[in-house]
Amino acid sequence: MSAIQTTVVIAMTVDGKISSVDPQAGGNPDAADQAHVEYEVSLADLILVGAGTIRAGDVIFSIRNPELLAARETRGQSRQPIVCVVSGSLDLSLDSPFLSEDIERWIFTTRAGLERSSDTTSLQKLAELIDLGDTDLDWNRAYSLMAERGIHKVVALGGGYLTASLVKAGRIDDWWLTIWPVIYGGKDAPTPVEGEGFISTAAPHLELVETRQVGSELFLHYQTIK
Numbered sequence: 001m002s003a004i005q006t007t008v009v010i011a012m013t014v015d016g017k018i019s020s021v022d023p024q025a026g027g028n029p030d031a032a033d034q035a036h037v038e039y040e041v042s043l044a045d046l047i048l049v050g051a052g053t054i055r056a057g058d059v060i061f062s063i064r065n066p067e068l069l070a071a072r073e074t075r076g077q078s079r080q081p082i083v084c085v086v087s088g089s090l091d092l093s094l095d096s097p098f099l100s101e102d103i104e105r106w107i108f109t110t111r112a113g114l115e116r117s118s119d120t121t122s123l124q125k126l127a128e129l130i131d132l133g134d135t136d137l138d139w140n141r142a143y144s145l146m147a148e149r150g151i152h153k154v155v156a157l158g159g160g161y162l163t164a165s166l167v168k169a170g171r172i173d174d175w176w177l178t179i180w181p182v183i184y185g186g187k188d189a190p191t192p193v194e195g196e197g198f199i200s201t202a203a204p205h206l207e208l209v210e211t212r213q214v215g216s217e218l219f220l221h222y223q224t225i226k
Contacts, residue, residue, distance in 0.1 A: 006154040006171050009040045010192050011178035021186040032214040033178050042068035044081040044155035050162035051087035054098050061101055086162050088137055090117035099126045108132050139169035164195030167204055174223045181216035
């Protein structure tokens, strides 16, 4: 297990979709799911989120629950976790609500993204842009940098390509998976882990350590077997 604890917190339908074929249509979070995500986020020093999830605009970033804020203060954490968007291409809109929230912002990107984006100068005024490789993000560099800056707990909120890259890099320690009682279907609808996939002999294996049920929703907690 790495010195930095990394937890993935995601939700999916019974048929394994994190959104419908139209990601802009949003998901199905209810009060229980939103409270669960906010609690898990409240434990983090830093949140990782993919650029596609930012563009969909349906992620909890700011902690508002007074009890969770008080707990962070007791633990000696900042009032809000750092939010770090992962975007190798730096394809982010300057109008994104994420860029106006009262939080510390990082963007993990690539040298190619910095050179290609026409908004680099404007983004540098709104977030710390961190170059992690020529064309691909180097997660070893990312975790070394986070460790140097005192990050101990990371919560990753998807989407599927970010989660896949963290799985491939061997950085995920545990998973919280919410099962929505709904079917989306669609061969092109996104799933929790995208990317190239893993052959069966190399696929990561998980151990179920906790289950909760709220109404028809299931909350499943897994640890990665390493």
